[in-house]
Amino acid sequence: MTKSNALQSLPRPEYPRPQWERSEWINLNGSWQFEIDHGQSGKEREYFKSDHELTGTITVPFCPESKLSGVEYKDFMAAVWYRREITVPDAWKAGRVLLHFGAVDYKTEVWINGSSVGTHLGGYSSFSFDITEHLASGTNIITVLAEDDVRSGRQPRGKQSERFHSHGCDYTRTTGIWQTVWLEHVPDAYLSNMKLVPDPDNACVHLELAIGGQVAGATVTVTASYEGKVVGEASAIVTGAYAHVTLPLSEVHLWEVGNGRLYDLELSLRQEGVPEDKVRAYFGLRTIMIDGMKVKINGKSVFQRLVLDQGFYPEGIYTAPDDEALRKDIEISVEMGFNGARLHEKMFEPRFLYWADRMGYLVWGEHANWGLDITTPAGLSSFLPEWLEGMRRDFNHPALIGWCPFNETWDRDGTKQDNEVLRIVYEVTKQMDPTRPVIDTSGNFHVVTDIFDLHDYDQNPETFKARYEPMKHGGEVFVRFSDRQTYAGQPYFISEYGGIWWNPDQKDEKSWGYGDRPGSEKEFLERYQGLTDALLDHPMMFGFCYTQLYDVEQEVNGLYTYDRRPKFDLETIRRINSRKAAIED
Structure with missing residues (x-):
């Protein structure tokens, strides 16, 4: 097999970290031994020993729930094991060998030739281990254990369903390895x-x-x-x-939209x-600054025409089938007149951010906080370390114009969020990065924030517009849950709206969307334009974020289907989204 053909047959063959790239690396995607460990007894049974063979196979980097993994097991998995043989080039004996994981959900332990080389907690951030001292000449064995429990309340799960079935705006789960695994050779220094x-x-x-x-x-x-x-x-x-x-x-030369x-x-x-x-x-090269109600990029007020992007794929779940799919998601957004996205309830992989950088596409970084109990300070220990890892990894991307650690921090079993958890995360985020605005929790319940945003799924353009009319004239600023959050003069925008339920070609009874379904495409477009015009025409709104770019499983409020086919005429949607906003310079 030629080198080019070998790369074509290797899933996700591209370099996974394009903003920090070395020439000496080996992609470890492809076929691994695999076994589900429902009883979490594999360690006791010494699955990590180098001579222990696992019973099945999987295609990495796709999660076992996905079709592309070759496993497609959809029930809960308490633990999963991976095993692979590797051979390290002789030329790598001088220097260090690092083993990298783009992301593994959730708690990971790694063994080389039966010796543990480290553990990692977190399902979204990248991590690596120096495995030099554990390598032998010739063949070496990598064994990986991933433990996962989205129902525990002790880990961020994002949009992964905590029930057996997908439902509402929660979708198929991701367990174990879901981003590229690779080896890298570095010098001693x-x-x-x-x-x-x-x-x-x-x-x-x-x-x-x-x-x-x-x-x-x-x-x-x-x-x-x-x-x-x-x-x-x-x-x-x-x-x-x-x-x-x-x-x-x-x-x-300025980086611009x-x-x-x-x-x-x-x-x-x-x-x-x-x-x-x-x-x-x-x-x-670009700057971001807040000036009154404006959020300026390179000193100019740029209206943020954002769309909600969930980062899900029909056959790969959390993992795009190829690099082209990542780029394509940005292209189809731009084709409809959006200039950016909220990367929602998920830390997206660096390759997506790379394409956003290349294409001048605005993105907000967000963690997958849903499922995590933050009613006590204990929630910090399961959130902050991984959030800082993600910030450290993604800090240098010019496309990333703001941080949003939490989204909709609802009460848990009647107990309110611990406001100090949000305050501490906000303060630490600002210490790590004073150059970008930070939203403490998108939608609710704000504690301390640079941006005041709301989620509003009112389907009536007239009542939607009227809600924000008084603030145009110095009147009262609308605050949902006013008993829990207070507006303090920050820039203001609606970071989730619309979500218009439209699936005339899909008869699935489980389909879900916001509010009442329009009776026709004409009615959909009138509603879409009415809601969007209300935000574009508002002199105190610096942006909007429409829900959402594409359908995901049963949630059918996308402008595209789940397989990325447009539901509407592209030019019509682009015309509505693209006209100049009242707040723009």
Whole structure:
């Protein structure tokens, strides 16, 4: 088999982390041994031993619930096991070998040749282990255990159903590995992470680089290029395990909506003049600021025409079947006149953010908080570590214009949320990233927030519009659940609306949507335009977010079907969404 054919047969063969890329890596997707462990007794039975064979197979990185995995088991799975043989190239014996997981839901333990190399808690953030000391010459065995319980109240589950069946706006579950697994070779001293802050007003970017290994006296050099032309270079001596570099740029090209003007970045680490490590990255130049009721990008008020994107796929569930599907979801959104999305109840994979960066597509980062009990401070321990991992991974994406750790923090069994949980998460998020606005909890119940947003699924355009009319003239600002949250003058928008139920070609009795179904396509479009016009015409609304881009299983309020076929004429929807908003410059 030729190399190109081998790549075509490998599921999700593309490099999974395009903003931090090395040349020496091995994709471990494909066929693994697999076994469901309903009794969670596999550790007691020593499934982790290198000579223990599992009874089935699965195609990684697709979850066992999915068709693409080859398993398609839909019931609850308390634990699942994976096993695979690997051979590490002889050339990798010098340096370190890292084993990376894009995401595994939920609690993971990994063994190499029967020795545990580490554990990870969290179903959405990426993690890795240095497995160098556990490798042997020739064949090595990777064993992975993933434990998952979406009904426990102790883990964020997002839109994964806590019942046997999908229902309402909760869908098929994802258990175990659902993003790419790969090996990476690094030197003994290597660049481990980058935090980049764009500063176009001063024609530069500021970088904080983390270094792994023994790096005393090492030097880092960063070189920026734009369309193949070198536009900046800077170096710094490593102090401890970090280096801080300000990189001046001879040319300023702004990242804007619809124009993802990206710079290429090459980073190198040298010790005593000898090259140690090299990483390829990229960045975009843009600023975000709040100015009164406006949220400005590069100093201009840009109306955020957002759509709710759930990140689900008919055959892959949480995992896109290929990289093209990720790009296509942005394309079909833009075709209908949207300029961005709320990435809803899920940390999306880095490849999606890469395409958003490339295409100039605005996104809000959100965690999958549904299912997690935050009525006591104990909820922090199951939320904050993973949220920080996700922020650290995604910080450098220019497309990401705001953080929203929680969504609709409803009461749990009659007990109210612990407001201090939301306050602490907000404050920590702002400490990690003072450059972006933060919504503490989208919709309700706000505690401390940079943006005040509401969810409003009123299906009547007249009553919908009237609700927000007084604030146009300095009158009362509408606040849902006014006994639980208080408006304090922040920028204001409706971050979920519409959700219009439309499925004339689907007769499934389980179908679900918001409110009453329109009687005709004409009625749908009149309602859609009436609701959207009310927001575009409002001088104090900086954006909207329509529910939703495509149907997901039984939820049929998408503008596209689940398999991404448009339900309506693209030009008609684009015309409604695209006209100038009252708040825009």
